[in-house]
Amino acid sequence: MPDPASHIVDLRDLRLDTAHALVAQASGSEAALRRDQPSRHLQGLIDGLCELSLKDHLTGLANRRHFRAVLEREIDRVTRSGEAALLLILDIDHFKQINDTYGHLAGDVVLQSVSRTLSACVRPMDTLARYGGEEFAVVLPACQAGFGKVVAERIRRAVANTPVRISPSVEVNVTLSIGGAFAMQWIRSTTLLWTDRADHQLYNAKSMGRNCVSIEEQPDSTVSAEEKSLLFGPLYTPSGWGDLPSLDPAGSVY
Structure with a gap:
């Protein structure tokens, strides 16, 4: 022993x-x-x-690894509950020009400043991450289709109206291009498909001249009460028939 x-x-x-x-x-x-x-x-x-x-070392926001896990959980919740959820991908416009003109330390200051502004724009239930380089992403549970563009525009304006002081004598104005896509309700999608759809909208925003928002229309993936019953219950188990647990999110909408 x-x-x-x-x-x-x-x-x-x-x-x-x-x-x-x-x-x-x-x-x-x-x-x-x-x-x-x-x-x-x-x-x-x-x-x-x-x-x-799970944190980005420069901004203190969630990193990409953490954000991927959050997206997986959100897809599961939306699949089961049918609640809306919006994914936004945000890109700092002309960021390379800032680095080339003022140096990478100034670029870091801009990233940190934008991170603070974004953090002030989201709810505690939202997840904000540095997605890579000058890109950020935020997943917003319980954000209905009618509020999506309003929320994204509020974020865009907040950043555009917050000049960043990169030295005692120099301020730079920063803008964002924002693309967004809603999760597929009642349908199990993947994080790759969801982010690809949001990325496509970001490309649209860049093509429209930057410093603007492009949000995909919420997909019509609603199901009837009969289809919902077939999808989510009752469920036969060795102990008999029972209902699948539902995940009803708690939280306010915008």
Whole structure:
């Protein structure tokens, strides 16, 4: 019989200094990483590293990995509930010109400023991410078709009306092009198809001259009550017939 004590790991045998430094720097505090409490210290490092793995290091927003997981969950919710959900992809116009003219550090300042403005425009239930380079994305649950363009226009105006100071004497005006697509209701689509549709609308917005919004009309994927019954219940199980659980989202619309 193995000795349980032989499975106990002495934290002094682990190389945790780098992990400790990363988590402490990200949190801005050493308080949650007390070395005099080994189990709490290790758990704090694990939790902190997990959180860091889901964030973009420059903006603090969700990264692409996290956003993909959110899209998967949202597709599942929309498939089951039939509620609306909107995906927006946002691109900073002429960002390369900012980098070429003022340098990459100025570009980083612009990205951080736009991130703060976008964060102020979304609800707690929305998920905002840095999608890559100068692109951002946001998924908005419970956003009805009639509100989609209104929401996107509000975001576009907020960024356009917020000049970014990149040095004590220089401000730059930043604009966004925004494309959006609604999830397919009652139909299990894929994250790739959803993002491709939103990307196509972003291309349309760029083609229309930039600093504008292009939102795809919400697809007509409604089903009848009879079709809904066939899709979502009743469900036969070894213990008898029962209903599939429904996922009714809680949250306000715009």
